[in-house]
Amino acid sequence: MASRRRTLLKVIILGDSGVGKTSLMNQYVNKKFSNQYKATIGADFLTKEVQFEDRLFTLQIWDTAGQERFQSLGVAFYRGADCCVLVYDVNSMKSFDNLNNWREEFLIQASPSDPDNFPFVLLGNKVDVDGGNSRVVSEKKAKAWCASKGNIPYFETSAKDGINVEEAFQCIVKNALKNEPEEELYMPDTVDVVGGNRGQGSSGCC
């Protein structure tokens, strides 16, 4: 189980409906943007192989439905997450105000072992809209919120123009890895071997 968690990183994207969760995920994984995405029903899921500090990881990204009612289906995806990405729309105050709910809901449903230090990353999306003129949540305000929640890393993104998406996900990977202090204490040797082996082995199967 420990080794499984080492090379597989599970990330959950949460936030209000319409803030751009699906678009962010697709921009990151497929480098594509479409304005023809359907509203996500239930949950969707993509994977990407990522390299971080000479090691290969499978990043498993769960994109969830933003409507509150779908949270009751969430349990199965939330469990075992290594990082939770919160997304709001900088042009929507409501989506920002709801961040607290999303964060708390996640902590309740995923019940991580150390909730105070569980890694979150906040993305303020849609900074491209209207040249920034319709923006209602300031960067300062978002950063203040992040600071109040234990210095959550913050990125301002545009899934449409691909702004900051790659950077944000690199940070997400880094933070997802930080989440396992107890394994890092006793696993470093094994991890290196697995990592080295995986590089050669993974192309063989699957």
Place this chain on the structure above:
Amino acid sequence: VIYETSTSELEIIRDISRTFPSHIFFQQRHGPGQRSLYNVLKAYSVYDRDVGYVQGMGFIAGLLLLYMSEEDAFWLIVALLKGAVHAPMEGLYQAGLPLVQQYLFQFEKLVQEHMPKLGQHFIEEMINPSMYASQWFITVFSYSFPFPMTLRVWDVFLYEGIKVVFQVGLGLLRFCHDDLVSFLVCCAAFATYFKESLKLPFCQVKLPFEELLHSLRYFPDEATDPDTLFPLAFSFKVNSSLEELEKEYRKRLDGPNASSSSSKRLLPLKSKTMSRAVSQVLSISNVGKK
């Protein structure tokens, strides 16, 4: 219901352009398709304020609007959700999505019953039906499958009820069964081999999960060809199992909570309009039944 306001209006508007976005009828911004969709969804959210608007309804409403007027589409949705002909389906959309939870429970058990090997793999890989099948039920296959298949599902659905969603779901799994299972076996063998030779808890075991879920989201074209899929789907006899599983589910539910708050508060229906909706149900189900 058309003139009253609803708290769901903004939510509906946000989703209008995200419902069948590539279908020509709904493509045009503020075009007739999108306007009708809005009217039907808003009307329902006023008609039943407890349910309001839930994502997923739009796909059902959109599908119906391709075949009938706004008013008929509205009453047909009422008939389906309140249970004019078949069991009420409003639980698909009520808070907590109780009926989705029940259907997923039943579906998981049916998979185990009819395809034990696959069911076992799902358990081992911790694949829960909520990861792939919730949209099958919430939108009655109208969300992401090719239209020819969706329409055939709806023909049967209107006539026989939700049972067909289980059957078609099982049919899809059966069609891909060997691929799903053998792939897993291959990887499992691979993992075992490495475990023994290198004495490592090898990481390949995780891959099937991703591959499997991917396969469960993107079925090959042959799998969704109605002429292939439906005979397969109907080879599953699920009636009695569904009933038993529903009982089992309710028992489990009542166990810890002990409160069966089945909301029987049906809103009063205008019987004339209702019976029209019912005849609509039946007439549609006859159209297209070759």
